[in-house]
Amino acid sequence: MSETLRHKMRSAVFNAFRFGIDKRQHKASLDTTEKIYSITSRNQYLDRINDFCKTCPDVKSVLELTPEAVKRYLDIKAVIGNCTQKTLDDYRHEMKKIGKCMGLDLSCPQVFAWSDPAKDRGAKDVIPREDYYKIASYAMxxxxxxxxxxxxxxxxxxxxxxxxxxVRATEEGLSIRCKNGKICLRPWTPELRRLWQTDALQKMVNKQGKLIAPKDNSLNKWLRRTEDKLGLEHHSWHSVRRRIAQDKYDAYRGSGMTRMDALSKVSLWLNHGPNRQRTMRESYVAMIW
Structure with a gap:
């Protein structure tokens, strides 16, 4: 980040600093400009400006200083800085105050702290990529x-x-009725169509195009038995879904997406809502880069 923007942010804080004036009297006056009343608060805002400039060097002008830039800053602090929820909320408040001193609206939605999930549950309970493909080879x-x-x-x-x-076949692709009745559509791709037309799957498809598959317990039992035959660690079907989610995230990030955008994209692909980044971090995507 250029010195110009940092200087403007710091100047706005110094200009708003009014040490020794009566806070209540000022708020009761006709002066509506933003003010900072204590040295401690002033120094906190100056520290926040310095950290923001260091963390987000790509924000180079006042025009680029937006709520989205603040949200990205908080996201980075949540992931890399491992900040607590209180710390993130404090940073969010401080950036909003700095914005007011500059005559800008820097308010943004709350960014949640991302606690590290336990190794044997949540996002970290993901089947290793090598095992994932070994089971695929066995299945073929x-x-x-x-x-x-x-x-x-x-x-x-x-x-x-x-x-x-x-699972049911339609002209557009596979229409899959998911949790809470939500429909997930997987459009036809050459690989998906080829797979759907194999004898093994077509034998399970009824006249209405619905897949009459083994029950969920049977599918997980097959997976465990296959892992035993191959000498692999036990992982559930949901661990396979997490593998797919992680690979999707890696592909989105590799295409140039930000962390938050990639998590949002994975969330939509998994048939969750668009703003479920915390759920993605805790339950599906362990490696956030």
Whole structure:
């Protein structure tokens, strides 16, 4: 970040500083300009400006100093700085105050702290990529109903219950009835269409185009037994879904997306809402880079 913007931000804070005046009297007066009343507060805002400039060097002008820039700053502090929720809320308040001193609206939505999930649960309970493909190779070499569903899962990335009870073919693609009745559409791709037309899957499809798959418990049991045969650590069907989510995130980031945008994109692909970044971090995507 250029010295110009940092200087303007610091100058706005110094100009708003009024040490020794009566806070209540000033607020009761007709003066509506933003004021800072204590040395401690002034120094906190100056420290925040310095940290913002260091963390977000790509913000180079007042025009680029926006609520979105503040939100990105807080996101970086949450991920890399490992800040607590209180710290993030304090930073958000300080940036909003600095904005008022500059005549800018820098208010942004709350950014949540991202606690590190336990190793054996949540986002970190993800099947290793090598094991993921070893099971795929086994499924292709040892065809069965459950094996066909595993290969289909690699394309659609849904919950095990959705695979067992909700998959139906349409002209647009696979329409999958998911949790809470939400419909997830996976458009036809050459690989998805080829897979859907294999004998193993077509034998499970009824006249209405619905997949009559093994029950969810049977799918997880097949997965455990296959892992035992291959000498692999046990992982559930949901761990496979997390593998797919992580790979999607990596691809989005590799294309140039920001962390928050990539998490939002993964959330939508998984059939969650667009603003579920914290859920993605805690439950699906462990490696945030």
């Amino acid at each position: 070499e040892n065809p069965s109903k459950s094996a066909a569903c595993y290969l289909l899962e690699m394309q659609v990335g849904v919950r095990v219950s959705d695979m067992a009870y909700g």
